[in-house]
Amino acid sequence: MFVRERERERERELHENKTMNTKLLGFATQIMVMAILISVVLLFVGVGVLVLIHVCIVGRAFRRGFNTMTPPARDDGRSGGLSPDDLAKLPCYEFKGGEMVGATTDCAVCLESFQVGDGCRLLPACGHSFHAQCVDSWLLKSSICPICRTSADGGKGGKPGGGDGLEMREGQRVTAGVPHASSSQ
Template identity: 45%
Template sequence: MGGRFLIVAIRIIWASALTALILLFLAAISLILYHIVIVSKACRRALSSNINRSDECFKAGNGLSLDDLEKLPSFEFSTPDDERVSAMDCAVCLESFELGDLCRLLPVCRHSFHAYCVDCWLVRNPVCPICRSSPGHRRGGDEVVISYD
């Protein structure tokens, strides 16, 4: 009787060990899939930061024209210490700036955003999303000369 008990105990231990290995394998696979989803989402966001003028947000609005948007300075986000960045997050999409993101700097108020986000905003609303100042005019009405330097 003791031999049968020992055989049953060994089978239970082997089944438990096999179940634990299968669960560990499934957890590792799910973490890898989760990582792939996160990376692909980041890649899609980086690709969408390029301005696609056929996009819905550029079709109609009461804001700036596409020619006016082209005059606004833009830059590629390189480091968090970049003096062109007014905050670490885009106030339109609320996501952090990532290395290589195309950003746009509004010349009057010096606020910075993802270029795609602020372009969509400015086509519909001709004011800065943060301070409501005009991106091409000072508060006194003087025209601002937009330079790319």
């Protein structure tokens, strides 16, 4: 009898252990399912926030009209710089050197000094001189003098015939970037 009781007790314990294991397994399964659901919800919320941020940034760019990507319009109603044909019409000369009081001997674009033999370009409207290659790249983008902001396109801005009357003629002598009248005029 004692042995039978023990067997019943053992069966009851086994049954209780099975029920307990089943309950624990069910509880663990519920926890895992909840964790998966929360992860999926957080994933979609994160993606939604990123899409919202993207839409806001793109919307702001459209509202501004992409102003930061385009150059501002010039005051004279044209945009951009000189055409290559207009650029070719501006006077060029070879720097000869010399010493003149008040004359500039530096290119304001590259900040290098003029050297004897350098190809230079004179802007007739204002009389400023630059290395030809330096000012050419500037003038293709903007048709104003890099120093004084005077229109560089000769007769198109300012006085007819090129601004204040400075004009380069064939054979004209230039010293320290300033044209001089010569006897061959």
